[in-house]
Amino acid sequence: MTNFKKVGCVLIISFFYCLAVFSQGLGFQSNDSPIGERTSYTVFGNNLPTFTNTLAISFDLYLANKKGLGYIFRLNDSHSAKTYSLKSFIKDNQPSELYFNIESEANKIKVNRHPDRSARGQWMHINLLFDMVADSAVLMIDSEVYKTGGLGLDKQIEPKIVFGKDGPHTEVPDMIIKNLKIGNKEKSYFFPLSQSNGTLVRDSLKKTAGQVDNPVWMLTKSYYWEKRFNYSLQKPGGCSFNPQLNCFLIFTNDSIIYYYPDKEQVDKQLAVVPIENSLILGENFYNTKTRETYSYELWNDSSVQKPNISAFDYNTRSWHPVGKAQCESALNHHALFQTEDGELYIYGGYGNYLYSNKIFHYNQSRDQWEAVTLRGNPLPHRYYSASNQTPINDKIYFFGGIGNTTGEQIIGGKQFYDCYEMDINTFTVKKLWENKEKTDFVPANNLIFSKDGTHFYTACYNHYNPQSAITLNYYDVSNGSRIQVGDSIPLYSDRIETNINLYYSSKSNQFFIVSHVFKDKDESNITIYSINNTPIPASLLTESEDYQETEVIRVTPIQITLIGLGALFIAGILFLVKKYKVKIIKKSHRTSPVAEKENTIKAESEEPSGKKKNCVLLFGTFDAFDEKGNNIAHLFSPQIRMVCIQILVASFSKEKGFSSYQLTSMLWPEEEAHKIKNRKGVLISALRKVMQMFKGIELEYANNLYSFKWEEPFYCDYIDFMSNKDNPDHDFLPIIERGNFLTSLHIPEFDQIKAETDSIILEKLENEIEQALVKEDFILLIRCASLILKVDPFNESALKWLLQGYMKTNHQKEAVTAYDSFCSNYLKNFGTAYTKRLNDILKQ
Known part of the structure; x- marks a missing residue:
């Protein structure tokens, strides 16, 4: 085995460990979501076990700090006809409270969580032990123990356990659960909840044991980036991250915007004291020593003497000048690093047609940028480098960039993928390694180190390509081996001022990428994305389905x-x-549109989108079921899934297939054809093997085109939709009510077909709405308007129709919830409040 392969295996093994420790869990869509979209997890389905004398339920719980009341779980005992529940209640600016109840009878235990633990949401371990003989229960939350009795328990219990929404009990807290264990000495069940997709929940032996509606599998949150906030600046400004407050500060010379990602809260106002220095690129950093955000420009050619460095005080919300120091030139795209004691340094950069290889230290007492004398290996002349201090010692690391050995732009520059180490006490530099890459990229401004300092993360992108993508790479400091983790983020920019920053929040255990894209020297756009720690590579997203736990079910x-x-x-x-x-x-006929929406849809969608045998489902979460009804979605690796979908879609194109050249270009764009011939053959063979598990579909290859030929009993919702898109009598609502087309696959290659399919869906839904308005069928109006908002979340016409439907059926509460949800999403995406009031919309 080569060294490279050995290193790759070590990295993958380490990620399996991270996957088991950090990335598993089932998230719940909560009270912020419409009732029909809230999560409900029925642990045992319809096959309820019976427990004698004792029953223990334990799990890890993450409870977000969001106000409201919600069911963590409900346990209904068919023997005693009693229901027990564990609920959470969070008031405004108050610690969370947990309640263990006998439903509709009495509260038996009330727990007030410590303010420090509930302030931002934390993991807690829940253990609930029922003693049926003593008719008592013990609730343990971490090390805290609470006891109660008089529960009315029989010696045997047959528990129906439902987490989250349970029938008419629709209140669901914003929570995550994992490592669920249920049992006693005679038998036990373990549910890791480490899946990445599907609505059928598997136990530790990979056997289907329960059902979940509207799941949020947290493993996907460690692969797919989530767009959190977007804001457009009409004049120069910047964006800084405050790790102490866990918030972003977006600023111009006179305005400030706080964005709190954990609360989804935006606070926009004028600065009490505006900034004095001229903002050009909005360069900034958060000073961990003074706990202020520093805005700085290295060069200002203005004849007016203004401060070049200013600091923002978060307590007074005011800027104050720090200094007027200027560097030898602008040094665009330099690397900035800050030591633990708050000292500021910069390395490299570009200005006056020269690449710099100097390190400058800002001496605040003298208000000067002072060049540092280096020892050891010379640092190259370059810009677009990334740097940071490792958390375990006094070493600074520099990675990547563009430049050359002389620093003169006139002789051209090249891209470097190397790493240097510098002792901050002696300024001794040592080159560690250098890689060769097949594709061009530059790192973001900073590096994020693992806690032990052995690895670092950096965001990378192609700076000269107007249509690029940001990727997150995970590097081994010792040898430079890397793997890409997480999905890519599309990036559209054609100006050199554009910059990318990577941040890590220990409070929310998330990585953030901030893209600051310039349209001209004044106007720019700031977008914030997040991904859960630990980010995983694409391979583990599927391999997680095969991960085996050591505990077994004893039956x-x-x-x-x-x-x-x-x-x-x-x-x-x-x-x-x-x-x-x-x-x-x-x-x-039903009078409640909510009941109509949930119950009627479920009944009508059993066929075709509710098929659970011999089918592939592309709307909503990707799912696949063989002839016997077994869920085999986990057999579709990311590559197999991508190729399968592309061939299915291409079967409806003018060409009636997907060419071998298209397949090669999609998966291996940088490889020579003869080098990937064997890999392509292996992939197609694997696809054929998976498709053989279905009856009525075959993969064909003719005229250099791959295509599928199908017949009954094989079913695919996309085939059903496209084959009947021009049939006005075909009921397509059950198909799209399962979810948006390819909603769980965030792959750029699918963007066009997603857009085309969404366009067809919107046209058909608008036609249905016209009919619903004519017939005054307000239940149909609610269904169609809700679906339009899933495809086009800011469609104001759909919002109006949805509100009208609810009001016409006398469901004002649902109307208010829908309106509030629209306003919240609008603020989150556009950075400004939605101005139209509910009553004004209804009058239109």
Whole structure:
């Protein structure tokens, strides 16, 4: 095995560890979401086990600091007909409270969380032990213990356990759960909740054991970047991150905007004292010693003597001048680093047609930028470098950049992918390693180190390509080996002033990327993205499905037999009941649009989008089920999934297929054709093998085109949708009610087909709305308007139709919730409040 392969294996193994420790969990769509979109997790489905004498339920819980009341879980005992619940309650600016109740009867335990623990939301370990013999329970939250009795327990309990929304009990807190264990000495069940997709929940043996509606699998939050905030500046300004307050400061000369990502809160106002120095590029940093944001410009050619460095005081919300020092030139795209004692240094940069290799220290007492004398290996002349101090010693690291050995731009520059180490006490420089890359990229302004200092993260992008992408790379400090983690972020910029910054928040355990894209010297756009720690590579997103836990489910052979016979009997009864209910639902008329929306949709969507056998589903979360109904989505690796979808989509194109050249260009754009022939063959072979698990579909290759040929009983919702898109009588609503097309796949190659499909969906929905208005079918109006807002979240016409539907059916509460949700999303994405009032919209 080569050294490179060995290093790669070590990196992957370390990520499997991170995956097990940090990245698993099931998130819940909460009270901020419409009722029909809130998460509901039924642990055992319809196959309820029975426990005798004792029952223990334990799990890890993350509870966000958002006000409101919500069910963490409800436990209904079929023996005693009692229901027990664990609820959370958070008031304005108050610590969270937890309540253990006998539903509709009494509160048995009330827990007031410590203010420090609930201030920003923290993980806590919950352990609830029922003693049926003593008719008592013990609730343990981390090291805190609470006891209660008089619960009315029988010696046996058959628990139906539901986390989050449970039927009419719709209040759901903003929470994450993981490592769920349920059992006693006789038998136990373990649910890691470490999946990346699907609505069927697997236990530690990878057996389907429960069902979840509207899941938010947290593993995907460690791969897909989430766009959090966007703001346009009409004059020069910048964006700084304050790790102490866990907030971003966006500023111009006289205005300030606070954005708190953990609260989704925006605070915009004028600075009490505006900044005096002339803002050009908005260069800034957060001074960890003074706890202020410093704005600085290295060069100012104005004849008016103004401060070049100013500091923002977060307490007074005022700027005050720090100094007027200027450097030898502008030194654009220099690397900035700050030592633990707050001293500021810069390295490299570009100005006056020269690349710099100097390090300057800002001496605040003298108000001067002073060149530092270096020892050891010479630092190269370059700009676009990244730097930072490692957390374990006094070493500064520099990575990458563009430049040359002389510093003269006239002889041209090249891109470097090397790493240097510098002792901050002696300024001794040592070159560690240098890589060769097949694609061009430059790092963002800063490096983020792992806690042990052995690895660093940096955001990378192609600075000269107007349509580039930002990627997050994870480097081994010792040898320079790297892997890309997380998905890519599209970047559109054609000006050199554009800059990218990478930040890490220990408070929210997230990475943030801030892109500051300039349109001209004055106007620019700031966008903030986040990803959960620990970011993972694409391969682990799928491989997580195969991760094996060490705990096993202990069930006796007799119990297996009884459960099997019981399951067959229950399945038969459920099939008849379900079939009867669907008929009743289709015939009956409901007065509640919320009930209509949830129940009718479920009944009508059993066919076709609710298929659970021999099908591939592309709307909503990607899912695939074989002939027996087994969920096999995890068999589709990212590459297999991408190729499968592209061929399916291309089967409806004019060419009626996806060419071999297109496949090669999509997956291996930088490779020579003869080098990837074997890899392509292996991939196509793997795709054929997976597709053989379905009946009625074949992968064909003819005339240099790959295509699928299908027939019944194979089903694909995209095929159903596209085949009937011109049929006015075809009911397409159940298909798109499952979710947006390819909503879980954030891949640039799918952007065009997503846009084309969304356009068709919007046209059909608007036609349906016209019919609903004519017929005064307000339930249909609510359904269609809600779906439009999923595709086009800021469609004001759809908002108006949705509000009208709710008001016409006398559901004012739902109307207010929908309006508030729209306003919240509007503020989050545009940085300004939505100005139209609810009553004004209804009058239109």
